[in-house]
Amino acid sequence: MGIIQKDELEKIQGNMAEKENTWIKVGMATCGIAAGADKVYNYLKSEVEKRGLNIEVRTAGCIGNCYAEPLVEVKAGGKQIMYNLVDEEFAGKILDQHIVQGEAVSGSTYVESADLNPGQMRIALRHCGIVDPESIDSYIYNDGYIALRKAITESTPQGVIDEMKASGLRGRGGAGFPTFLKWTFGAKSKGDEKYIICNADEGDPGAYMDRSILEGDPHAVIEGMMLGGYAIGANKGFFYVRAEYPLAIRRLQKAIDECKGYGIIGNKIFGSDFSFDIEIRLGAGAFVCGEETALIASIEGKRGTPSPRPPFPTDSGVFGKPSVINNVETLSNVSAILLKGGEWYGSIGTEKSKGTKVFAVTGKIKNAGLVEIPMGTSLKTVVYDICGGIANGKKYLAVQTGGPSGGVITEDYLDTEISYESLGELGSIMGSGGMIVMDEDDCIVDIAKFYLGFCVDESCGKCSPCRIGGQRMLGILEKITDGHGEIEDIQKLKKICEAMKKASLCGLGQTAPNPVLSTLRYFEREYIDHIEKKSCRAGVCQKLLQYKILLDKCKKCGKCQKNCPVDAIEGDRKSEFVIDQDKCIKCGLCVTSCPFDAVIKE
Amino acid sequence: MINVKIDGIDVQVEEGTTILDAAKKVQVNIPTLCKHPDVTATAACGLCVVKMVGSPKTFRACSTPITKFEDGKEYITRDAELVDIRRTVLELILADHPNECFTCGRNNNCELQKLAAEFGIRDIPFEPKDVDHTDDDDSTCTIKLEPNKCIKCGRCVEVCQNVQDVHALCFMGRGYDTAISPAGENLSLADSPCVRCGQCSAHCPTGAIFEHDDTRAVWDILNDDKYYTTVQIAPAVRIALGEAFGLEPGVNLTKKIYAALRRLGFNAVFDTNYTADVTIMEEGSEFISRFTKGTAPLPLITTCCPAWVDYMEKYACDVMENFSTAKSPQQMMGALIKSYYAENKKIDPAIIKSISIMPCTAKKYEIQRDENMKSVSDIQDVDIVLTTREFSRMIKQAGIDLLTLADEEADSILGQYTGAGTIFGNSGGVMEAALRTAYELITEKELNNVEFQAVRGIEGVKEAVIDIDGISVKVAVASGLGNVHFLLEKIRAWKEAGSNPETIPWHFIEVMACPGGCIAGGGQPYGVQDTKRIKRIEGLYTDDKQSEFRSSHKNPMVQKLYSEYLGAPLSEKSHHLLHTTYTCRVTYKK
Amino acid sequence: MSEFNVNEIAEKWKDVPGSLIMALHELQEEVGYIPRNEAMKLATAMNISLARIYEVITFYSFFKLEAPGKHKIQVCMGTACYLKGAQSLVDEFKNQLKVDEGCTTSDGNFQLEIVRCVGCCSIAPVVVVGEKVYSKVTPDEVSAIISEYE
Ligand SMILES: Cc1cc2nc3c(=O)[nH]c(=O)nc-3n(C[C@H](O)[C@H](O)[C@H](O)COP(=O)(O)O)c2cc1C
Numbered sequence A: 001m002g003i004i005q006k007d008e009l010e011k012i013q014g015n016m017a018e019k020e021n022t023w024i025k026v027g028m029a030t031c032g033i034a035a036g037a038d039k040v041y042n043y044l045k046s047e048v049e050k051r052g053l054n055i056e057v058r059t060a061g062c063i064g065n066c067y068a069e070p071l072v073e074v075k076a077g078g079k080q081i082m083y084n085l086v087d088e089e090f091a092g093k094i095l096d097q098h099i100v101q102g103e104a105v106s107g108s109t110y111v112e113s114a115d116l117n118p119g120q121m122r123i124a125l126r127h128c129g130i131v132d133p134e135s136i137d138s139y140i141y142n143d144g145y146i147a148l149r150k151a152i153t154e155s156t157p158q159g160v161i162d163e164m165k166a167s168g169l170r171g172r173g174g175a176g177f178p179t180f181l182k183w184t185f186g187a188k189s190k191g192d193e194k195y196i197i198c199n200a201d202e203g204d205p206g207a208y209m210d211r212s213i214l215e216g217d218p219h220a221v222i223e224g225m226m227l228g229g230y231a232i233g234a235n236k237g238f239f240y241v242r243a244e245y246p247l248a249i250r251r252l253q254k255a256i257d258e259c260k261g262y263g264i265i266g267n268k269i270f271g272s273d274f275s276f277d278i279e280i281r282l283g284a285g286a287f288v289c290g291e292e293t294a295l296i297a298s299i300e301g302k303r304g305t306p307s308p309r310p311p312f313p314t315d316s317g318v319f320g321k322p323s324v325i326n327n328v329e330t331l332s333n334v335s336a337i338l339l340k341g342g343e344w345y346g347s348i349g350t351e352k353s354k355g356t357k358v359f360a361v362t363g364k365i366k367n368a369g370l371v372e373i374p375m376g377t378s379l380k381t382v383v384y385d386i387c388g389g390i391a392n393g394k395k396y397l398a399v400q401t402g403g404p405s406g407g408v409i410t411e412d413y414l415d416t417e418i419s420y421e422s423l424g425e426l427g428s429i430m431g432s433g434g435m436i437v438m439d440e441d442d443c444i445v446d447i448a449k450f451y452l453g454f455c456v457d458e459s460c461g462k463c464s465p466c467r468i469g470g471q472r473m474l475g476i477l478e479k480i481t482d483g484h485g486e487i488e489d490i491q492k493l494k495k496i497c498e499a500m501k502k503a504s505l506c507g508l509g510q511t512a513p514n515p516v517l518s519t520l521r522y523f524e525r526e527y528i529d530h531i532e533k534k535s536c537r538a539g540v541c542q543k544l545l546q547y548k549i550l551l552d553k554c555k556k557c558g559k560c561q562k563n564c565p566v567d568a569i570e571g572d573r574k575s576e577f578v579i580d581q582d583k584c585i586k587c588g589l590c591v592t593s594c595p596f597d598a599v600i601k602e
Numbered sequence B: 001m002i003n004v005k006i007d008g009i010d011v012q013v014e015e016g017t018t019i020l021d022a023a024k025k026v027q028v029n030i031p032t033l034c035k036h037p038d039v040t041a042t043a044a045c046g047l048c049v050v051k052m053v054g055s056p057k058t059f060r061a062c063s064t065p066i067t068k069f070e071d072g073k074e075y076i077t078r079d080a081e082l083v084d085i086r087r088t089v090l091e092l093i094l095a096d097h098p099n100e101c102f103t104c105g106r107n108n109n110c111e112l113q114k115l116a117a118e119f120g121i122r123d124i125p126f127e128p129k130d131v132d133h134t135d136d137d138d139s140t141c142t143i144k145l146e147p148n149k150c151i152k153c154g155r156c157v158e159v160c161q162n163v164q165d166v167h168a169l170c171f172m173g174r175g176y177d178t179a180i181s182p183a184g185e186n187l188s189l190a191d192s193p194c195v196r197c198g199q200c201s202a203h204c205p206t207g208a209i210f211e212h213d214d215t216r217a218v219w220d221i222l223n224d225d226k227y228y229t230t231v232q233i234a235p236a237v238r239i240a241l242g243e244a245f246g247l248e249p250g251v252n253l254t255k256k257i258y259a260a261l262r263r264l265g266f267n268a269v270f271d272t273n274y275t276a277d278v279t280i281m282e283e284g285s286e287f288i289s290r291f292t293k294g295t296a297p298l299p300l301i302t303t304c305c306p307a308w309v310d311y312m313e314k315y316a317c318d319v320m321e322n323f324s325t326a327k328s329p330q331q332m333m334g335a336l337i338k339s340y341y342a343e344n345k346k347i348d349p350a351i352i353k354s355i356s357i358m359p360c361t362a363k364k365y366e367i368q369r370d371e372n373m374k375s376v377s378d379i380q381d382v383d384i385v386l387t388t389r390e391f392s393r394m395i396k397q398a399g400i401d402l403l404t405l406a407d408e409e410a411d412s413i414l415g416q417y418t419g420a421g422t423i424f425g426n427s428g429g430v431m432e433a434a435l436r437t438a439y440e441l442i443t444e445k446e447l448n449n450v451e452f453q454a455v456r457g458i459e460g461v462k463e464a465v466i467d468i469d470g471i472s473v474k475v476a477v478a479s480g481l482g483n484v485h486f487l488l489e490k491i492r493a494w495k496e497a498g499s500n501p502e503t504i505p506w507h508f509i510e511v512m513a514c515p516g517g518c519i520a521g522g523g524q525p526y527g528v529q530d531t532k533r534i535k536r537i538e539g540l541y542t543d544d545k546q547s548e549f550r551s552s553h554k555n556p557m558v559q560k561l562y563s564e565y566l567g568a569p570l571s572e573k574s575h576h577l578l579h580t581t582y583t584c585r586v587t588y589k590k
Numbered sequence C: 001m002s003e004f005n006v007n008e009i010a011e012k013w014k015d016v017p018g019s020l021i022m023a024l025h026e027l028q029e030e031v032g033y034i035p036r037n038e039a040m041k042l043a044t045a046m047n048i049s050l051a052r053i054y055e056v057i058t059f060y061s062f063f064k065l066e067a068p069g070k071h072k073i074q075v076c077m078g079t080a081c082y083l084k085g086a087q088s089l090v091d092e093f094k095n096q097l098k099v100d101e102g103c104t105t106s107d108g109n110f111q112l113e114i115v116r117c118v119g120c121c122s123i124a125p126v127v128v129v130g131e132k133v134y135s136k137v138t139p140d141e142v143s144a145i146i147s148e149y150e
């Protein structure tokens, strides 16, 4: 269609409208593909063609019910239905029954699309699963780029900032800094060139909100970035995307190319004076590059080591130019806010935490997936009502928010209403939206060790409190889970935690102690048990396990003795079989080799 | 100006002043470890943390500028919590450090050791480090790396990359595995572009980088009767050595150094300042002949500094034709000792051991650079180089009470020097000395004011147009290799544009690798920064002022050398003994 | 690989400020790792010091200094995967392939790598081979995954 004019967005919408009556959508985010969605998609495409059916098969991004992938949504015969766990065979049935006969396929797990996502409110994810991420027209059909056009042709940068102020949106990357304020600093800061950067380095292990948005609705993020660019006076944007997200990168690049084709990225956009260009830069496997100053160093082609602030990026960022850095989810909210008004957004949520937040709920949860909830929703609602509670009927232990920078929330606090403030009070943080559910089979000391291990691996190594403190702390935790802990170790842990929090250079080191401090706060008993009783409640810490032979069950067959790789089992037919705990390396072979279930671990 | 309070004390500072410097103004010394005034703060150690009243955060004093937003704020630099944090951080650093002060190159001079002493660290509550010396690197025989002792302050990397623009050292790896290293796995420094300037060692706070120690070899030579031992001291040694004995920078100890060297047992004590004068004769004549007769291309670039020579051979081989062929004063002295002096004294040069005391680590490398450094048969002209730091240790080992020694003079015939020779030790000195002589040789007139202020001072690049009897000579002086880029680019652009003599950017260029020149060389007493540089430089200019002769060609012993031995500057004999050649070198041998 | 020329990559990125990491991505894409001689050529062609290149490639875990195995098996050890038993997958792969984490099998066919979250946490634990993602993997399935690539 070439460069489009100001009034041509509506024309595209009109063209799209007729296509919107019937379609088939397949959830094709990375995880959907992993679950087999690509096979289903290819099958449907070729079948539709073979059978000469008049229906379009489209891709969609993350639909949210990730636990039920592959997901296929169908709109036909007046029915709009989301089918769960679809394979090729079932896809055939969908074609036979739903498309051809107009009947929902019975005997399957499906939901009327209208009933999807109860308890949720989708703003950042408003298009995820709805638009075709590979089609700009599809985005425009869903009111895409209307907000941008309005802003740059009818409003002013200050007007955009004012709307953002009214919305109360705070950064979704973790720290929760008011977006309007950051943009105000960016706008005020002097420079012939300024940049707006989208932080898509999502590194919290166990969280994938940003990936899902980029894979499912890249244009919303682009539009948000351009609005931000307009507000602060930047004509260039960078996407800093982790290299581990190839599909997101591909879709983003395609979206940028499509925008360029339409002149939505380019010079004098929609005939205004606003010009904008976007470049993608890839990360290369360093979590710390999510930190703003490290990200800047990385975009400059250097080691991603943080530097002291001030100067803040809004004064001196990439190549020394004023730069505003925003998270993917933050930006994906922007065009929605500008379309519906800041006040509308500001009416959602709590007093200080406005709007909605996306969480990736994973771990020992029944229905793992992405949920977007209004701030102020209780943790209980998320875990039990929206996500179906703990998997396999196990008992709740804790939820970790904020990933390696956050902390645990125990059963006693399940009623907590989610907001930046309430989570902070509990010793955790909102973070970027990872929500890891743990059950009774998880060992809290092991979890703390896991997170700390992550931070030690990902520490950039620049400053001594984090580089050495983290490493020594990990050493102490290993000592404890190996059964060599001493009670003073708890004091030492706290001592290092304090120094790391206060003397580390960047957020990584400053928050790395949080999981340890938080688990010490709520589960000190478990630490003490590991140290004093040398026991691990959950049976996770291998070195603390003891293998024992139950004398009343043992038939003295000697099999375990033969199988033990270190000759730790003593005994013969005449005497009893016992395991020498000093020699035993806890390999567990005796358990599997005993025909009479006489060997147990405890 | 911005008003803040430091521990309750009012202080007014300019916008952009760091908290650290603001505190200094009111006599508050916040502990630091990674920060060095010469380089951009990396903010690595975490010791300098302070608080601001009303903020939950801590700030790094070394790298946090006070801006207009901080007007009226109050900082707390010490309270129980801060002291606790600093102590823990220090304990962590020490837990990750080999506990080997006794055998360490920085024992008694180490910034980490000093902090540990001041904090009264009595035990280290955390798991000690496993020490493994396999990655020590002594390959250059000039500076030694012991990465085990590195606290990752980043000073050396900043210096090597940003101040010196050599990029021999870098940080490799990440997190706990971060280590300083040349760029490559298992690559030794000798195979890297390192130019041996030693600035990394001069800035390292710990014993992770220090000079390759040759004192043992010197003792062995001194104790062996079969050798005739000679020694020379470089210009910059005399005004810095005193610092190792508690004196202020800039105090001139020339005559006590001669005395100490005799007590150590050297048979003949010479002064490199003498050959600095000879250098001016050779290099100055070279300039005059290029300038007035066009015998070779201009600009002429000085070559007294082996680190700079090495840098040029690796990174700027295209300007080789502009390099003076004159050897450095050290090498001229070496060559003259084993030729002129040996013949004069009828000593077999093979039994002469020629030692030099230098402010410089690169000089340790220069003596074995190539065949040109062996001008008399095939023995090295200079056998061993000691840095000022090693020399100070030798004096202490020998129990010589340096400061109370009676003054002595250097030995003839290579001992007498002029003020022009002594200022070789600071940036701009070679240029000034050359101008003094060139002026008089070109114009055959007496120069009234020998002081060329325009080329003095610690600025990285100094430019001047000197009027020599109506002819304008454009000169530039650079110190710190990072400043060379600017000069080279201009010369290259000029050459590309056709080398028009009218538009030549400069006729004569002096380059010293170390910022400020040799007075701040890589082998000088520790703790160099601009305040010290200035004082050391003053020491040399004072020596110059007090000299009987202030121009090299007026040195009677230099005149004697030419009349008795060399004939004239640039004579065949001069060429053989006092000049050298250059080759392009690869930056990475592997 | 014979027609591959590092100078083309350098040409493409040389004038894009700060693009070293992008260039290295392309180099690694072509060669599979960053060989020293290519790094040296890239340094010259992009007018960047070799030190900078080594600082970068040794900092970012994505870049490799040694030739990789033919098939890269990535086991996710992110939080979700860890909780769902990823450690036992790592152990199983190590056991079956007889290699340590980060190492390549002696026949050069497999390289075992630990990664931290590939963003598919809802289907944890996850194993990625090439671009193929395996979901909800159990230790029993490990040998089947390996045999797909043998
Ligand atoms: C160690 C570390 C890692 C971070 N990782 C991310 C990340 O992956 N994505 C992100 O958006 N923000 C991340 N942040 C937060 C960012 O530094 C920054 O606050 C955020 O991108 C700002 O955007 P916002 O204001 O829109 O939230 C990280 C911070 C730290 C200290």
Ligand code: SF4
Binding pocket: A288, A305, A306, A458, A459, A460, A461, A462, A463, A464, A466, A467, A504, A505, A506, A507, A508, A509, A510
């Ligand atoms: S806190 Fe850790 S990650 Fe941050 S700068 Fe220091 S060492 Fe690097």
Ligand code: SF4
Binding pocket: A547, A563, A564, A565, A566, A567, A568, A569, A579, A583, A584, A585, A586, A587, A588, A589, A590, A591
């Ligand atoms: S667990 Fe392993 S080592 Fe221990 S007794 Fe059983 S077989 Fe032997």
Ligand code: SF4
Binding pocket: A549, A553, A554, A555, A556, A557, A558, A559, A560, A561, A577, A593, A594, A595, A596, A597, A598, A599
């Ligand atoms: S294998 Fe079981 S029954 Fe046999 S000796 Fe061992 S414990 Fe007893």
Ligand code: SF4
Binding pocket: B097, B098, B099, B100, B101, B102, B104, B105, B106, B107, B108, B110, B111, B112, B113, B149, B206, B207, B208
């Ligand atoms: S570097 Fe300093 S603290 Fe370390 S061993 Fe040497 S003298 Fe002691």
Ligand code: SF4
Binding pocket: none
């Ligand atoms: S300082 Fe202490 S350890 Fe060192 S030599 Fe003296 S007594 Fe021994």
Ligand code: SF4
Binding pocket: B143, B159, B160, B164, B166, B167, B168, B169, B193, B194, B195, B196, B197, B198, B199, B200, B201
């Ligand atoms: S001696 Fe000079 S060039 Fe060599 S590593 Fe040190 S600072 Fe760099």
Ligand code: SF4
Binding pocket: B149, B150, B151, B152, B153, B154, B155, B156, B157, B180, B200, B203, B204, B205, B206, B208, B209
């Ligand atoms: S070698 Fe010395 S200067 Fe360099 S980082 Fe280590 S401690 Fe600092």
Ligand code: SF4
Binding pocket: B196, B197, B304, B305, B306, B307, B308, B359, B360, B361, B362, B363, B512, B513, B514, B517, B518, B519, B520, B521, B522, B523
């Ligand atoms: S400036 Fe002087 S001290 Fe420094 S490297 Fe050159 S000759 Fe040596």
Ligand code: FES
Binding pocket: A027, A029, A030, A031, A032, A061, A062, A063, A064, A065, A066, A069, A212, A369, A370, C122
């Ligand atoms: S549906 Fe796949 S990521 Fe949510």
Ligand code: FES
Binding pocket: B031, B032, B033, B034, B035, B042, B043, B044, B045, B046, B047, B048, B049, B060, B061, B062, B063
């Ligand atoms: S002196 Fe400030 S962080 Fe080291």
Ligand code: FES
Binding pocket: A205, A206, A207, C076, C077, C078, C079, C080, C081, C082, C116, C117, C118, C119, C120, C121, C124, C125, C126
């Ligand atoms: S934790 Fe394994 S994919 Fe996220």
